[in-house]
Amino acid sequence: MTGNTPEAAAAAGELVYRQRLPVRLWHWANAVSVVVLLMSGLMIFNAHPRLYWGGYGANWDHAWLQIGARGTSGFLRVGPVEIPTTGLLGYANGQGYAFPSWATIPSSYNLADARTWHFFFAWGLVLPGVAYWIWSVARGHLRRDLLPSRAEVRPRALWRDVKRHAQLRFHEGDDARRYNVLQKLSYLLVIFGALPLAALTGMTMSPGLNAAWPWLLDLFGGRQSARSLHFIAASVIAAFILVHLLMVVLAGPWNELRSILTGWYRVPRDPDTGERA
Amino acid sequence: MIGRRGLIGAGLTGGAGLLLPGCDRINASPAVRSVLAQGERWSMGAQRLVSDRAALAPEYALADRSPFFRPNGNRMPSSADYARHLEGGFADWRLVVDGLVRRPLSLSMEHLRALPRRSQVTRHDCVEGWSAIGQWIGVPLRLLLNAAGVSSRAVYAVFHCADDFRGVPYYESVDMVDAFHPQTMLAYGLNGRPLPVANGAPLRLRVERQLGYKQAKYVHRVELVETLANIGAGRGGYWEDVADYQWYAGI
Numbered sequence: 001m002t003g004n005t006p007e008a009a010a011a012a013g014e015l016v017y018r019q020r021l022p023v024r025l026w027h028w029a030n031a032v033s034v035v036v037l038l039m040s041g042l043m044i045f046n047a048h049p050r051l052y053w054g055g056y057g058a059n060w061d062h063a064w065l066q067i068g069a070r071g072t073s074g075f076l077r078v079g080p081v082e083i084p085t086t087g088l089l090g091y092a093n094g095q096g097y098a099f100p101s102w103a104t105i106p107s108s109y110n111l112a113d114a115r116t117w118h119f120f121f122a123w124g125l126v127l128p129g130v131a132y133w134i135w136s137v138a139r140g141h142l143r144r145d146l147l148p149s150r151a152e153v154r155p156r157a158l159w160r161d162v163k164r165h166a167q168l169r170f171h172e173g174d175d176a177r178r179y180n181v182l183q184k185l186s187y188l189l190v191i192f193g194a195l196p197l198a199a200l201t202g203m204t205m206s207p208g209l210n211a212a213w214p215w216l217l218d219l220f221g222g223r224q225s226a227r228s229l230h231f232i233a234a235s236v237i238a239a240f241i242l243v244h245l246l247m248v249v250l251a252g253p254w255n256e257l258r259s260i261l262t263g264w265y266r267v268p269r270d271p272d273t274g275e276r277a
Numbered sequence: 278m279i280g281r282r283g284l285i286g287a288g289l290t291g292g293a294g295l296l297l298p299g300c301d302r303i304n305a306s307p308a309v310r311s312v313l314a315q316g317e318r319w320s321m322g323a324q325r326l327v328s329d330r331a332a333l334a335p336e337y338a339l340a341d342r343s344p345f346f347r348p349n350g351n352r353m354p355s356s357a358d359y360a361r362h363l364e365g366g367f368a369d370w371r372l373v374v375d376g377l378v379r380r381p382l383s384l385s386m387e388h389l390r391a392l393p394r395r396s397q398v399t400r401h402d403c404v405e406g407w408s409a410i411g412q413w414i415g416v417p418l419r420l421l422l423n424a425a426g427v428s429s430r431a432v433y434a435v436f437h438c439a440d441d442f443r444g445v446p447y448y449e450s451v452d453m454v455d456a457f458h459p460q461t462m463l464a465y466g467l468n469g470r471p472l473p474v475a476n477g478a479p480l481r482l483r484v485e486r487q488l489g490y491k492q493a494k495y496v497h498r499v500e501l502v503e504t505l506a507n508i509g510a511g512r513g514g515y516w517e518d519v520a521d522y523q524w525y526a527g528i
Contacts, residue, residue, distance in 0.1 A: 039300075048406035055337065055400060058347040058407040106304045111404065112522045113304055119528060120316030207402050208320075208527025211486045212328035214335050223400060223408050 016177050018265035023141065026132035027260055030195075033124035034237060036117055037198075041234055042099040043106065043114035049090075049098035051231055055222035064228070067098035126199055133191075145179060146188055152181040170251045176267045183247075190240045198233035201226040321525040330454050334485035337398040343409040346401075346467060348475035351440040351447065354495050359439045367479035372421075372463070376435075376501035379426030386465065386479050392416045395462055403489040404522065413483050414466030419457045421499070427453075431501035435508055436482050439495035442515065449493040450505055450513040450524075451484050460485045463496060488526035490516045 019027075050063035057063065066077045067089050074090025075082050086092070092100035101107040105117050136142040151157060161181045164170070170180060179187065203209050204216040204226035220226040248256045252268070259265035303309050362370050367386050375381040398412045422434070434456040438447040455461055463480045465472050472478040477494025484491050491514070505511055510518035517524050 044406065048403070050407070055341060056343045056408045056410045058343065058345075058403075058409050060345045060347065061343065105300055107301055110520075112516075112520045115404070115523065116310075116313045116316060116521070117304075119320055119523075120313045123316065123319060205402070206324070206528040207334060207400070207488060208324040208328065208486045210400075211332040211334045212324065217335060223402065227406060 013269060014267050015264045016267055017263050018177060018259045019263045020141070021263065022132065022135045022139075024260055024263060026128050029124060029128040030132075033121045033128070034195075034241070036105060036121040037125060038234060038238055039103060039105040040114040040117040040121070043104040043109070044111060044118060045231065046097045046099055046104065046109060047111045051228040052224040053221070053228060054224055055217075057224035057227075065231075069096040072096075122199070122202065125195070129195060129199070136191075146184055146191070148181050148184045152184070157181060168250050170247070171268055176265065186240060186243070190237060194233045194236040194240065198230060198237065201230035201233060205230065317523045317525055320523075320528045324527050325454070328486075331459055332486075334399055334460055337400065337410050339398060339412060341410055342398060342412060342468065346409045346411040346476065347403075347407065348473070349403060349489060351442070351494065352475040354440040356439065356441075359495070362439075363474065363478075370479050371497065372480060373498040374421050374425045374501075375498070377428035377431040377503060378422075378501050379428065380424070382421065382425050384421075389416050389463070389480070390465060392420060395460075397460055397462075397483075397485070399460070399483070399485045401489055401492065404526065412466075412468050413462065413464040414469075415462035415464030415480075415483065417459065418461045418463060418482075418499070419459070421463070422456060422501075425501075427501055430503050433502050433505055433513070435500040435502055435505070435513075436493040436496050437498035437500060438493050439497050442519075445509075445515065445519070447493065447495075447515045448509060449482065449491050449515070450502075450508075451487070451491065455484050455486065458484070458486070463499075486527055490514070490522060491526045 049067040050057070050059070051065040052061055052063055064079055067085070068075060068077070069091040072086070072091050073084060074086040074088070074092065074096075076085045076089050077083075088100065089098060090096070095101065097104075097109060104114070106113050136146070152161075158181060164180070165182060170183075200216065201220055203213075204220050205223055210217055210223070217223060217226070220229055255266050255268075370386050372384045372386075372389060373382065374384075393416070394414055395417050396412060396414045398410065400408050400410045402408045418434070431453065433450045433452055435450045436448060438449075440447045451461070460483065462483050464477075464483050465480055467473065467476050472481060477492075477496075480496045481494040482492050482496055500508075502508065505513040509515065512518045512521075513524040514522070516522040
């Protein structure tokens with residue numbers, strides 16, 4: 001594997017093998033599943049656009065989050081704070097649903113179909129995800145590529161990476177062969193945080209699994225708490241995807257796409273020459 | 278660089294425009310629907326694999342109950358027959374247990390209330406996402422099934438109801454695993470009082486490891502069958518028939 005040893009200096013313009021096959025396979029299986037899960041999940045949320053804490057929660061109980069409409073005015077309420085969201089949430093394009101039709105699967109209200117999509121692609125999240133986890137740990141991907149070194153998480157090093165991101169300088173010279181530290185931390189947050197949280201809180205909402213594994217309810221503080229946490233985990237994943245796509249575009253979309261499709265990444269030219277690959 | 282990004286932006290926007298009707302076309306395709314429907318079988322298979330047949334749904338303390346137990350679906354059956362029963366305090370209401378049984382039963386409410394009862398504080402989860410916790414009192418279904426002598430050919434218990442949506446009667450069905458489950462009951466009491474009409478008076482099904490639409494209300498007949506094909510549109514329940522909801526509602 002060309003340039004896979006950190007000691008070897010990467011020449012500008014050189015192709016390095018950056019993404020191994022299991023990473024690429026999992027990335028795309030996960031990408032398809034997560035997008036379907038998010039969009040069908042928004043449709044499922046539309047059936048009851050209120051979130052609660054605890055075991056029970058229905059219309060007469062206090063909701064900590066609500067998306068709704070009064071007439072043709074949409075609103076989002078979180079705790080005591082209410083903001084108008086007409087055109088985006090609560091009411092859009094003449095319809096009074098929490099999330100608008102362009103964001104949901106299917107596009108017009110259909111809870112049964114959304115559930116069918118959601119529970120099919122849930123397998124597409126969990127099975128490749130577990131396989132990827134096992135591979136990551138067993139074959140050193142986690143340790144080598146994802147876990148930051150002690151030096152990388154020192155405040156000064158973190159601050160340096162924040163500044164570099166602010167300057168839109170992501171991968172330079174020899175650093176290009178590795179993920180930078182903010183990248184590592186955000187990948188860890190999603191892969192070992194938000195995705196498993198979404199999967200586990202999803203399973204906690206199943207009355208069938210509640211009988212088999214009642215400890216899930218204890219872990220998340222009841223079914224309605226699990227539903228709230230499921231929504232929060234999904235929001236974190238959605239936010240990650242937006243930032244992730246933005247970073248791909250800013251870092252050079254063709255080079256990034258080539259590396260996640262073929263594994264090969266072209267090391268950017270030295271920034272001092274003012275040129276970027 | 279800006280040109281390239283602009284192009285990508287335009288591509289993504291245009292793609293989303295094409296994607297939406299595309300998604301709905303995919304959703305309508307019978308082939309896709311039959312593949313996606315496999316998910317229900319996997320969910321049920323996986324849940325049955327990790328659950329004991331008799332694994333109990335969580336039971337709660339009385340203090341954990343919802344202040345108000347939300348009724349849903351039909352809250353007042355529209356038939357004149359039901360109105361008459363309501364007026365008479367359900368004194369003439371009969372529960373029939375028939376189909377693939379050796380000894381068909383026809384029981385009055387008085388008879389049912391005299392049978393051994395079970396009380397359980399459980400959580401009711403609507404398919405829409407909300408939950409309510411309440412205390413149910415009723416007769417375990419397996420007592421009735423054992424009294425009727427269920428044939429070994431029976432695969433499903435079908436619950437026929439006195440309510441309807443625009444003339445289409447409500448019904449539901451469960452398999453023998455859930456029919457004989459220790460918490461599965463025909464309930465006649467909620468939170469220490471007779472079952473309110475909105476919640477299914479005089480008798481409703483509680484099948485605690487599944488979602489709300491399985492909890493048939495206003496039950497007047499339990500029919501043991503080998504196949505669901507000859508009942509309603511053949512999918513095993515009202516919502517399954519009219520809106521393609523999953524028959525297995527453990528998720």
